Amino acid sequence: MRLDRTKRRHAIILAASLISACLMPFAAPLFPAHAEMASAAAAAANGAEEIGTGGIGVLSTDAPAGFAGSSACATCHPAETRAWLTSQHAHAMSLAGPKTVLGDFNDKRIEHKGSSARFFRDGERFMVETIGADGKTAIFAISDTFGIDPLQQYLVTFPDGRRQALPFAYDTRPAKDGGQRWFFLYPNETITASDPLHWTGALQNWNFMCAECHSTALRKNYDAATDRFETHFSEISVGCEACHGPARGHIDWAKGPRDPQIAHKGFASVAAVRPKPDWTVDPATGSPAHGTTRPAGDEVETCARCHSRRGILSENWHPGQALTDTHLPSLLSEGLFEADGQMKDEVFNDQAFKQSLMYARGVVCSDCHEPHSAQLRAPGSAVCGQCHDPARFATTHHSGHSPGANAPDCIACHMPKRTYMVIDERHDHSFRIPRPDLSMQLGTPNACNDCHRDKPASWAADAVTRWHGHEREGVRKGFQTWATAFAAARHGAPEAREALIRLAKTPSVPAIARATAVSELQAFPSIATEAAIRAALADPDPLVRISAIQGQEGQPLATRWQRLSPLLADPVLAVRIEAASQLAEQPMDGLTEAERSRLEAAFRDYESAQRLNADRAEGRANLGMFMLKRGNPAGAEAEFLAGLKVHPGSPLLSVNLTDLYRQQGREAEAQKVLHQAIETFPDAAAAHHALGLALIRARQYSKAVAEMQSASRLAPDHPRYAYVYVVALQSLGRAEESAAALADALRRMPNDASLLTLALNAALQSGDIKTARSHAQTLGLLRPDDSEIARIKAELH
Structure with a gap:
C-alpha cells in the first residue's frame, strides 16, 4: 500500500483509536491478469504446470488445522482451478524465482x-x-x-x-x-x-x-516480548480456502459416500445465499423493476474482508460472517472519501459499493465478476447490459453523446476511475449519476469533467440541464443524497445538524452513510443530536451501532452503563469491543453475576484485539489507555514504554505517556518524552501541543506559546489547538496577537463553536454589538437583539 505525506501524518501523529485509525492492507483490484501468466496458465493441462510455481496452490507445512491447499481442489474442480490460475488472486504473492519475478534484474x-x-x-x-x-x-x-x-x-x-x-x-x-x-x-x-x-x-x-x-489463512504471530514475527499462512497467495474456508472436511465428504445430511458438504460454514433475484427489465425504465433481500454474511462480506478499508480485530474469520465480526470498516470519512461518497484515498471497493442502489437491490460481486478468474462476466459495459437495456441507455438522449467508438460508456460515466500507486487505475463502485452541479457547489469531482478537463463544472452542469431539464428530482439525481450534509459537517456549519439527523434516522439511506452521519453528529451537540445518536444504538446495522456507541463518550458512566451494557451481548464482535472501550471505567462491584460475566468477556475481546495489533503504536496506545481506565497505571506505563521501544518517538504513545506522567506529577519526565517525540517527528502537532501545556504548568510561558503556535500551524484544521493558542495569548495580555490568531483560525474554521464563542466574548467586551450578534446567530443562540446580547454578556461574565 502506498501512503502519501498527508496519510503518513495521520498514521503517525493523530492520537486516534486503533479501530478507527489503523492502516489498512493493500488488496489487489480485480483487473485482467498479466498476459504472460494468463497464457501460461491457459496452456497448462488442468493448470498442473502452474500449480506449485512460486508456491502457488501448495499447502504450507505450518498451515492451520483443516486447510488443504488449492492443489487439493484441482482434481474435482479443474475448470475453476484453471480460471483461478489466470486471476490476480493466484499471483497476489509468490516466492521469488525465474517464473514469478517479472522485473528486470539485469543490473x-x-x-x-x-x-x-x-x-x-x-x-x-x-x-x-x-x-x-x-x-x-x-x-x-x-x-x-x-x-x-x-x-x-x-x-x-x-x-x-x-x-x-x-x-x-x-x-x-x-x-x-x-x-x-x-x-x-x-x-x-x-x-x-x-x-x-x-x-x-x-x-x-x-x-x-x-x-x-x-495470503491464505494468515496468522501474524507477533511476539510482543521479543518484537519478532513468526507469521504463518496455509498458502502463499490468495487460494480457494481464502474465500471458502478450510476444505479438509469438504474433501473428506467428497471422497464418499457424500452424505447429503452433512451440512455444507463438509465445509464448516458457507456464505449466506440470497433469494433468487428477478432482474427482469422494466420497459418504462430500462432497468430491473425488482430487487431482492440481502441476508447477513453474504458473498459481499466475503469479498469485503479484503476489498475494503478496514482494521483487523480478529483472525478467526470464516464464510458467512458479517465483516464487523472480525474487522472494523472505515466510514465515509474526510480524507478517504469525497463529501458525496466518491472514493478519494485508496479505499478499494466495499464502502463505495455499499453506497450504491445496486447493493440496496441485492446485487452481489459475482453478478459482474466471475469469482474464480475475477474477469468481468461480459466485456466492458456489456456487463451492465446483463440487467440494463442497452437500447435505452446507449443513446444520445441518455448520455448527451452520439453513439460511436469514442462515446463514453456506462463505466466511464458511472464508475469513474482514479489512479493509485502511480499507475494503478481503479473504478469507483458506487455506480453514481454524474453531478457536475455538486462540483460547482461543493468542489467534488464528476465524471463529465474527468474527460472534459478543459471545461469548468458549470459547463458540464449546463449540458446536463439541456439534456434532462431543470427539474431532476429523485432517481434522476442519484441514489446518494448526503453530499451537502457531509460537506456542511466537514466545515462545521450549524445547518449540518438537522441534515445529519435526517440521514441517521432514514432507514432507506445506506448503512455506511447512516453510520457516517451518526459519527459526524458528535461534533454538533444538542438535545436532538443526543436523541438521534441514542436511537442509533438499536440500528439493525452493526456499523451504525458502533458509531452510536462512540457517540456516548463524554456521558456520565452511569448513563453509559445504562445505554451500552445491553450491547455487551451483541452478536457482532466489533460492537462488543466498542462497548467495552466505552465502559472501561466500570467497576465490577454491584454488578450481577451475569452482568459481570458479559463485561469481563467484552474486556477480554477488547484486549485480544489490541494484542493482535501490539506490533503497532496504535495497539500499544489502546492497551495502555484501557489499563489506565481500569485503574492499572503501572500496566499502562509498561505498555507505553514497550511501544516506544519498538516505535521510538511515536507521538501517539508519547502524548499518552506524558498525560500519565502529568497525573503522577512527573513533569520533568513528561517534557523529556515530548522533546524526544518532536526530535523524531518535528511535524507532530499533538506532541507540540502537549509540550506547550507541560511548559504552561512549568510556568515557562514564552516557550509554551511558541509550542502552541507550532501545533496550530502544523494542524491548521484542528480547532482545539487554535483555541488553546488564542487563549494562551489572551492570558499573557498579548491582545493584538490573540485577535490576529483568532481571526486567522476563524478564516480556516468559520463555524467552530469554541472559536466563535471566543470571538463572541471578545466582541461583547469591546462593545461591538454587530459582530457579537453575527457570532451569536451562527452559534444558534436565540434572536440576539441588544437585550439578549446583554444577557449573554452577563452569563459569560
Whole structure:
C-alpha cells in the first residue's frame, strides 16, 4: 500500500483509536491478469504446470488445522482451478524465482530524490542493493514477489520475521503502454532511512499492512516480548480456502459416500445465499423493476474482508460472517472519501459499493465478476447490459453523446476511475449519476469533467440541464443524497445538524452513510443530536451501532452503563469491543453475576484485539489507555514504554505517556518524552501541543506559546489547538496577537463553536454589538437583539 505525506501524518501523529485509525492492507483490484501468466496458465493441462510455481496452490507445512491447499481442489474442480490460475488472486504473492519475478534484474539502477537501488542477479537469487535501516548501503535478497498487474512489488525477509516492501516497483504493462520499467512509488517524497515511510519501517511492513489479503489463512504471530514475527499462512497467495474456508472436511465428504445430511458438504460454514433475484427489465425504465433481500454474511462480506478499508480485530474469520465480526470498516470519512461518497484515498471497493442502489437491490460481486478468474462476466459495459437495456441507455438522449467508438460508456460515466500507486487505475463502485452541479457547489469531482478537463463544472452542469431539464428530482439525481450534509459537517456549519439527523434516522439511506452521519453528529451537540445518536444504538446495522456507541463518550458512566451494557451481548464482535472501550471505567462491584460475566468477556475481546495489533503504536496506545481506565497505571506505563521501544518517538504513545506522567506529577519526565517525540517527528502537532501545556504548568510561558503556535500551524484544521493558542495569548495580555490568531483560525474554521464563542466574548467586551450578534446567530443562540446580547454578556461574565 502506498501512503502519501498527508496519510503518513495521520498514521503517525493523530492520537486516534486503533479501530478507527489503523492502516489498512493493500488488496489487489480485480483487473485482467498479466498476459504472460494468463497464457501460461491457459496452456497448462488442468493448470498442473502452474500449480506449485512460486508456491502457488501448495499447502504450507505450518498451515492451520483443516486447510488443504488449492492443489487439493484441482482434481474435482479443474475448470475453476484453471480460471483461478489466470486471476490476480493466484499471483497476489509468490516466492521469488525465474517464473514469478517479472522485473528486470539485469543490473538495473534507479534513483529518486536521494533514494537509489540496484537490481541484479546472484545466480538463481534476485538481489537489491539499497539503503538499509541504518542509512548505509547494503545488499538484500528478494524473498517474494507481490502482485502482478499493472505493477509488481518485491519483499525482503529479515531475521526477525519481518517482510518489508521495497519502494521501487516494476511496471509490468507492455512497453507501448509505458511499462517495462522500474519506478518509485512515492514520486513526490524524499524518504531517508529515519523516515517512518522508509522501506524498512512499520509503514512498509508486510506482516501487518499486506499479508492478510495477499495470503491464505494468515496468522501474524507477533511476539510482543521479543518484537519478532513468526507469521504463518496455509498458502502463499490468495487460494480457494481464502474465500471458502478450510476444505479438509469438504474433501473428506467428497471422497464418499457424500452424505447429503452433512451440512455444507463438509465445509464448516458457507456464505449466506440470497433469494433468487428477478432482474427482469422494466420497459418504462430500462432497468430491473425488482430487487431482492440481502441476508447477513453474504458473498459481499466475503469479498469485503479484503476489498475494503478496514482494521483487523480478529483472525478467526470464516464464510458467512458479517465483516464487523472480525474487522472494523472505515466510514465515509474526510480524507478517504469525497463529501458525496466518491472514493478519494485508496479505499478499494466495499464502502463505495455499499453506497450504491445496486447493493440496496441485492446485487452481489459475482453478478459482474466471475469469482474464480475475477474477469468481468461480459466485456466492458456489456456487463451492465446483463440487467440494463442497452437500447435505452446507449443513446444520445441518455448520455448527451452520439453513439460511436469514442462515446463514453456506462463505466466511464458511472464508475469513474482514479489512479493509485502511480499507475494503478481503479473504478469507483458506487455506480453514481454524474453531478457536475455538486462540483460547482461543493468542489467534488464528476465524471463529465474527468474527460472534459478543459471545461469548468458549470459547463458540464449546463449540458446536463439541456439534456434532462431543470427539474431532476429523485432517481434522476442519484441514489446518494448526503453530499451537502457531509460537506456542511466537514466545515462545521450549524445547518449540518438537522441534515445529519435526517440521514441517521432514514432507514432507506445506506448503512455506511447512516453510520457516517451518526459519527459526524458528535461534533454538533444538542438535545436532538443526543436523541438521534441514542436511537442509533438499536440500528439493525452493526456499523451504525458502533458509531452510536462512540457517540456516548463524554456521558456520565452511569448513563453509559445504562445505554451500552445491553450491547455487551451483541452478536457482532466489533460492537462488543466498542462497548467495552466505552465502559472501561466500570467497576465490577454491584454488578450481577451475569452482568459481570458479559463485561469481563467484552474486556477480554477488547484486549485480544489490541494484542493482535501490539506490533503497532496504535495497539500499544489502546492497551495502555484501557489499563489506565481500569485503574492499572503501572500496566499502562509498561505498555507505553514497550511501544516506544519498538516505535521510538511515536507521538501517539508519547502524548499518552506524558498525560500519565502529568497525573503522577512527573513533569520533568513528561517534557523529556515530548522533546524526544518532536526530535523524531518535528511535524507532530499533538506532541507540540502537549509540550506547550507541560511548559504552561512549568510556568515557562514564552516557550509554551511558541509550542502552541507550532501545533496550530502544523494542524491548521484542528480547532482545539487554535483555541488553546488564542487563549494562551489572551492570558499573557498579548491582545493584538490573540485577535490576529483568532481571526486567522476563524478564516480556516468559520463555524467552530469554541472559536466563535471566543470571538463572541471578545466582541461583547469591546462593545461591538454587530459582530457579537453575527457570532451569536451562527452559534444558534436565540434572536440576539441588544437585550439578549446583554444577557449573554452577563452569563459569560
